[in-house]
Amino acid sequence: MAIVILCLHPQQGRGTARRRRLSFKLALGAAVFQICLTFSAGLAAGFGRNPGSFTPVVMLVNLVLLAANLLGMELSRNWLVNRAGRRSGTWWLAGVALLYTFLPLPLNQLPGPHDGFGVLAKFCAASFLPAFTESLTASFLAAWGGAPATLAYRSLPAFVDWFCPVLPDTDWTFKALTGTLAPALGLAVATDFLAAKRQPARRRRRGGTVGWVILSAGLLVTVWFTLGLFPVRPIVIRGGSMRPVFAEGDVVVVTGIDPRHLKAGQIIAYRNRGGPETVVHRVCAVRREGEEILFTTKGDAAGRSDPAPVHPEQVVGKVVLVIPKAGWVALLAKRLSGW
Numbered sequence: 136m137a138i139v140i141l142c143l144h145p146q147q148g149r150g151t152a153r154r155r156r157l158s159f160k161l162a163l164g165a166a167v168f169q170i171c172l173t174f175s176a177g178l179a180a181g182f183g184r185n186p187g188s189f190t191p192v193v194m195l196v197n198l199v200l201l202a203a204n205l206l207g208m209e210l211s212r213n214w215l216v217n218r219a220g221r222r223s224g225t226w227w228l229a230g231v232a233l234l235y236t237f238l239p240l241p242l243n244q245l246p247g248p249h250d251g252f253g254v255l256a257k258f259c260a261a262s263f264l265p266a267f268t269e270s271l272t273a274s275f276l277a278a279w280g281g282a283p284a285t286l287a288y289r290s291l292p293a294f295v296d297w298f299c300p301v302l303p304d305t306d307w308t309f310k311a312l313t314g315t316l317a318p319a320l321g322l323a324v325a326t327d328f329l330a331a332k333r334q335p336a337r338r339r340r341r342g343g344t345v346g347w348v349i350l351s352a353g354l355l356v357t358v359w360f361t362l363g364l365f366p367v368r369p370i371v372i373r374g375g376s377m378r379p380v381f382a383e384g385d386v387v388v389v390t391g392i393d394p395r396h397l398k399a400g401q402i403i404a405y406r407n408r409g410g411p412e413t414v415v416h417r418v419c420a421v422r423r424e425g426e427e428i429l430f431t432t433k434g435d436a437a438g439r440s441d442p443a444p445v446h447p448e449q450v451v452g453k454v455v456l457v458i459p460k461a462g463w464v465a466l467l468a469k470r471l472s473g474w
Contacts, residue, residue, distance in 0.1 A: 154279055154280070154329055155279065155280045155281060155283075155284070156280075157280075157328060157329065158276055158279045158280025158281075158284040158325070158329060159280050159283050159284045159287055161276070161280075161284075161321075161324065161325045161328060161329070162276050162280065162284040162285065162287040162288035162325075163287050163288075163291070164321075164324075165272065165276075165288055165317075165318070165320075165321030165324070165325065166287065166288050166289075166290070166291035166292055167291065168317055168320070168321060169292050169313075169317035169318065169321065170291060170292055170295055172313050172316065172317045173292075173303055173313050173314075173317070174303055176303055176305050176309045176310075176312075176313050177302070177303025177304065177305060181303075181304045182301050182302065182303055182304055183301070183302060183303075183304030184300065184301060184302075185299060185300050185301065185302050187297065187298075189298075189300060194298065197297055197298070198297075198298075201293060201294070201297055204239075205286060205289055205290055205293065206286075208235065208238070208239070208289070209273070209277070209282055209285045209286045209289055210282055212231060212235055212273065212274060212277055212285060213277045213281055213282040213285060215231050215234075216228065216231055216274055216277045216278050217277065217278065217281065228271070228274045228275060228278060229271065231270075231274045232267060232270040232271035232273075232274045233267065233270070235270045235273070235274070236263065236266045236267040236270045239266075240262065240266065244258070244262060245258070246258045257307070260311045261307045261310060261311040264311065264314075264315045265310070265311060265314030265315045265318070266314075268314075268315050268318040268319050268322070269289075269314070269318040271318070271322060272288065272318040272319075272321050272322040272325065273285045273288055273289055275322060275325060275326070275329075276288055276325060279325075279329045288321075367388050367389065367390045367391075367452075367455070368388070368389055368451075368452075369386050369387070369388055369389075369458075369462075370386070370387050370388075370389055370404055370413055370415060370451075371384070371385075371386055371462030372384065372385045372386070372387060372415060372462065373412075375436060376416065376434030376435070376436050376437050377402075377415060377416065377417070377434050377435050377436060378435065378436040379435070379436075380402070380435055380457075381415065381457060382459070382460075384460050384461075384462050384463040385457055385458065385459050385460060385461065385462060386457070386458040386461040386462040387402075387404070387415055387454045387456065387457050387458075388454070388455055388456035388457075388458070389404045389415075389451055389452040389453065389454055389455070390452050390453060390455050391451075391452045392450070392452050392453045394428060394430075394447035394450045395428065395447075397418055397421065397430065397450070397453065398418070398421065399418050399419060399420055399421055400417065400418065400419075401417070401418050401453050401454075402415065402416070402417045402418070402453065402454040403415070403416070403417075403418055403430070403432070403445075403450055403451070403452065403453050403454070404450075404451040404452055404453075404454065405430075405432070405445045405449040405450050405451055406449045406451060407449075408443065408449065413451060414432070414441075415454065416432040416433055416434050416441060417432060417433060417434070417435060418430050418431070418432055419431050419432065419433045419440060420440075427446070427447070428447055429444040429445070429446065430444060430445040430446075430450075431444055431445075432445055
């Protein structure tokens with residue numbers, strides 16, 4: 136594909152020589168930032184060994200495959216953006232980005248018509264959004280800097296992913312977050328530097344795009360926390376059964392835990408079988424009935440234990456952090472809406 140594109144007609148970016156050089160530098164910066172953000176997540180989640188083989192022959196074969204893939208994808212992207220779509224606008228860039236989002240995706244990763252909402256949501260968050268955001272950033276860089284810029288942007292993270300012996304061992308939710316946030320910020324910065332007009336008033340407004348991206352990322356994180364897509368999730372305390380440890384309106388942060396590792400004295404969140412609410416109480420006893428583990432829970436301010444034991448499948452997680460009074464707005468909104 137790369138040879139065919141080169142024979143057709145190699146295309147330069149639509150920017151001036153100065154902006155093409157700037158595009159290349161921005162592409163390198165965005166790639167380095169994406170790598171740093173990914174490895175920063177590894178500092179919190181830990182690192183693991185790259186499952187690939189690192190014998191010289193296999194590394195050489197992988198290098199050839201990676202180079203062929205990148206050259207074919209990015210030279211053809213560059214031709215579509217700067218030749219076929221030279222007079223087109225943002226929608227053409229978005230269409231090219233969408234095309235190159237699905238081209239490298241294996242068919243077995245696409246959700247089927249009979250898959251549930253959870254499978255579709257995980258595909259959108261973990262596969263589609265990161266791939267589309269990266270593809271959109273690459274298409275924008277191709278429009279201004281041509282093939283050198285988009286190759287610089289795509290090559291560095293791919294090279295690290297293929298040939299670094301140690302990689303972050305993060306949950307899919309963190310991969311989705313870093314994989315979406317890093318390209319989005321790179322796109323925002325590139326847009327401000329490359330697509331900005333040269334009027335002084337426009338320069339004074341520079342940074343607005345970055346602000347919108349940061350705000351959008353914050354809203355995305357909030358939604359993911361609320362849906363429980365992160366390994367940790369916030370819960371608003373609605374009553375006073377855990378006084379004085381927690382008060383009404385406090386927010387507790389809960390992380391998942393294997394119920395077999397729970398001990399008496401730990402504070403857990405569990406789903407109440409008698410209703411939709413989540414209860415936050417302390418484990419006061421752990422007992423076995425045959426092969427099943429049962430937990431007796433109790434609020435610190437309550438006079439007696441909860442009437443029904445908690446089964447392992449009810450456990451949401453254990454409390455790791457409390458943020459005082461942070462949930463009063465949400466609590467007030469729920470009361471006013473009658474929830």
